[in-house]
Amino acid sequence: MTSKSAAAAARSTVYGYPRQGPHRELKKAVEGYWKGRVTADALRDTAVRLRRATWQHLADAGIHEVPTGDFSYYDHVLDTSVMVGAIPRRHREAVGTDPLDGYFAMARGTQDVAPLEMTKWFDTNYHYLVPELGPDTVFSADSAKQVAELKEALTLGLAARPVLVGPVTYLLLAKPAPGVAADFEPLTLLDRLLPVYAEVLADLRAAGAEWVQLDEPALVQDRTPAALNAVARAYRDLGALTDRPRLLVASYFGRLGDALPVLAKAPVEGLALDFTESAASQLEDLAAVGGLPGKRLVAGVVNGRNIWINDLSKSLSTLGTLLGLADRVDVSASCSLLHVPLDSTAERDIDPQIARWLAFAHQKTAEIATLARGLVQGTGAITAELAANRADLASRSGSALTHDPAVRSRVAAVTDADARRAHAYPERAAAQRTRLGLPLLPTTTIGSFPQTTELRTARADLRAGRIDTAGYEDRIRAEIREVIAFQEKAGIDVLVHGEPERNDMVQYFAEQLTGYLATQHGWVQSYGTRYVRPPVLAGDISRPEPMTVRWTAYAGSLTDRPVKGMLTGPVTMLAWSFVRDDQPLGDTARQVALALRDEVNDLESAGTSVIQVDEPALRETLPLRAAEHAAYLDWATASFRLTTSGVRPDTQIHTHMCYAEFGDIVRAIDDLDADVISLEAARSHMQVARELAEHGYPREAGPGVYDIHSPRIPSAEEAAALLRKGLEAIPADRLWVNPDCGLKTRGWPETRASLQNLVAAAREVRSEL
Numbered sequence: 001m002t003s004k005s006a007a008a009a010a011r012s013t014v015y016g017y018p019r020q021g022p023h024r025e026l027k028k029a030v031e032g033y034w035k036g037r038v039t040a041d042a043l044r045d046t047a048v049r050l051r052r053a054t055w056q057h058l059a060d061a062g063i064h065e066v067p068t069g070d071f072s073y074y075d076h077v078l079d080t081s082v083m084v085g086a087i088p089r090r091h092r093e094a095v096g097t098d099p100l101d102g103y104f105a106m107a108r109g110t111q112d113v114a115p116l117e118m119t120k121w122f123d124t125n126y127h128y129l130v131p132e133l134g135p136d137t138v139f140s141a142d143s144a145k146q147v148a149e150l151k152e153a154l155t156l157g158l159a160a161r162p163v164l165v166g167p168v169t170y171l172l173l174a175k176p177a178p179g180v181a182a183d184f185e186p187l188t189l190l191d192r193l194l195p196v197y198a199e200v201l202a203d204l205r206a207a208g209a210e211w212v213q214l215d216e217p218a219l220v221q222d223r224t225p226a227a228l229n230a231v232a233r234a235y236r237d238l239g240a241l242t243d244r245p246r247l248l249v250a251s252y253f254g255r256l257g258d259a260l261p262v263l264a265k266a267p268v269e270g271l272a273l274d275f276t277e278s279a280a281s282q283l284e285d286l287a288a289v290g291g292l293p294g295k296r297l298v299a300g301v302v303n304g305r306n307i308w309i310n311d312l313s314k315s316l317s318t319l320g321t322l323l324g325l326a327d328r329v330d331v332s333a334s335c336s337l338l339h340v341p342l343d344s345t346a347e348r349d350i351d352p353q354i355a356r357w358l359a360f361a362h363q364k365t366a367e368i369a370t371l372a373r374g375l376v377q378g379t380g381a382i383t384a385e386l387a388a389n390r391a392d393l394a395s396r397s398g399s400a401l402t403h404d405p406a407v408r409s410r411v412a413a414v415t416d417a418d419a420r421r422a423h424a425y426p427e428r429a430a431a432q433r434t435r436l437g438l439p440l441l442p443t444t445t446i447g448s449f450p451q452t453t454e455l456r457t458a459r460a461d462l463r464a465g466r467i468d469t470a471g472y473e474d475r476i477r478a479e480i481r482e483v484i485a486f487q488e489k490a491g492i493d494v495l496v497h498g499e500p501e502r503n504d505m506v507q508y509f510a511e512q513l514t515g516y517l518a519t520q521h522g523w524v525q526s527y528g529t530r531y532v533r534p535p536v537l538a539g540d541i542s543r544p545e546p547m548t549v550r551w552t553a554y555a556g557s558l559t560d561r562p563v564k565g566m567l568t569g570p571v572t573m574l575a576w577s578f579v580r581d582d583q584p585l586g587d588t589a590r591q592v593a594l595a596l597r598d599e600v601n602d603l604e605s606a607g608t609s610v611i612q613v614d615e616p617a618l619r620e621t622l623p624l625r626a627a628e629h630a631a632y633l634d635w636a637t638a639s640f641r642l643t644t645s646g647v648r649p650d651t652q653i654h655t656h657m658c659y660a661e662f663g664d665i666v667r668a669i670d671d672l673d674a675d676v677i678s679l680e681a682a683r684s685h686m687q688v689a690r691e692l693a694e695h696g697y698p699r700e701a702g703p704g705v706y707d708i709h710s711p712r713i714p715s716a717e718e719a720a721a722l723l724r725k726g727l728e729a730i731p732a733d734r735l736w737v738n739p740d741c742g743l744k745t746r747g748w749p750e751t752r753a754s755l756q757n758l759v760a761a762a763r764e765v766r767s768e769l
């Protein structure tokens, strides 16, 4: 096919859409069902209505082929486990009795049965339920959901394409089921899984599917030759089927790299590639394999996971290049639009001048349709859209919000020395020891205390105008008094104010920093029915005034013991926001770091002797490809040090992180040069303490001895046993005693009892030293 006819055939599509509905109808229906207030039929009706509205919206917006099967009551990976019959043994009875209740039991657990584990979907903030597989796993096809949703869309008279998690990605995302050897590799089940996919494909074909999309995002990560082999085998076998729809293998979240030649050779009819992340190398790789002659190429040119408008001219030029490389080029977003909010026009509080820069799912859909039109009919058909887009882009790049000269010159003046403490650790440790006078095995907490209903109500009352600021602040001060009094009585050594004034550890700071925007309706699915509204880091970041000092200082005025100041670090501020895409992340991190550095210094001036800068997201933002890790960790750790290096040697800098595994970032943890780090460790029996020791970590550490993820109260003996384990790795003069993470999700009764036991454990183990 010539590139001209490839252009004439160009169409538009998306891989998936936000599920919740414009007013979070799905969340309400599902949660209502859990509470018994909504019947199963009513829940199904809501779902049908939402799906239909989405497809109709897409069709009306000019999208030629709509996705089906991307909808989910909870999670699409869980849906895939159901589709292939991978139901864990402990859930089979419930699923057999009532498939819907069984489904939710797998997602959330019940009184007696644990749910599937949940983890992050690649480097997004969406979480999926991890398939549990073992050598005994028997797969069986259940295509009912996929077939039903396809038929719903076909009934509307639309061209529809079922979207499935691909077999290789499904297996790569799985883990050994409980009781199965930890070194079991789910990928070894491929030959057993493929016939099930074959059956589903045949069912979809029979139901009228012309194309089926198989998502293989796991292939944008580094893969072993064995895994690449599995890809080749999987698509050779599926391609060889006679009774099947045409196959579109989709990749996203980066370039395919070594997997591209494998897929290009595979007997499938189409590939979907991401041209937003590493677009240039993706293009080079594609040219190097000789393009995709005879295949359909779906080009993800609109960023599906960030919220900025597309540069339409730039996308058209990418698409133009691609026309020569495939039989047919379709326009799409880089990934499912699940990761962005629904509609930026709902944001009435954002300055209209700035709202023009934003593209949520609806706006991205329009961009995709426009680009397809431009490709088919020539740019003359979209002159007005191109002109408006140019004006919007110019408004963004020329705005005072994105270019604050004061911020720019301050960042430009930063030196390496600014990101280094002036004194080496041993000197600091000695100065801090003298100033703080703490016992061996000092006790502390991670920051937040229970966010009670009363606190949340007070915040809602303030927003609704039912109480005034003074009334709200009285309430916060009362809470701080209670938190301080409890900690003193419990005998904790380094106190916290409890963070009662914070709605969220990122949003609270975003609301006070210039350069950040808040959305009213920008909900994005985090997992199941949990939706978050990430703030938008839109411009140059500065701090008009101190953000936390008065609360920390108030807490400090109530006690003679040290009260830790509590801040969210620059990496986490970026990780849990939508970030600007018009400059390198490291530059944005440096701006945030300087704003936070001022806060750190102000806390110190107000008499705070211990300051904690949380970086729970440091590891989760690690790039998907190992080759990019070093560059990321370099700017990430430097921005942390820039935040924390302006203080005196006798001011103690803490940091905190929480995930099960740290092994691969211990060096980066060391590079933070924090005086004390607290980490999640209770469930892994102090694994991280051993990892720090192996690395020769030279500073103080508090591996958590209290798992805060459940209401369970650890006994003093249990906490003491963990502490003794910690002492095997970390010497007594460098070991702290603390919970795994903040206590905001806990209730007061279990918090009180657990912390009392934690202090008792510390005292007991101290007496043994």
Ligand code: GLN
Pocket: 446, 447, 448, 499, 505, 566, 614, 616, 656, 657, 658, 741, 742, 743, 744
């Ligand atoms: N200081 C925060 C808290 O205690 C830390 C939260 C976190 O690590 N996610 O809530």
Ligand code: ZN
Pocket: 446, 616, 656, 657, 658, 740, 741, 742
């Ligand atoms: Zn934490």
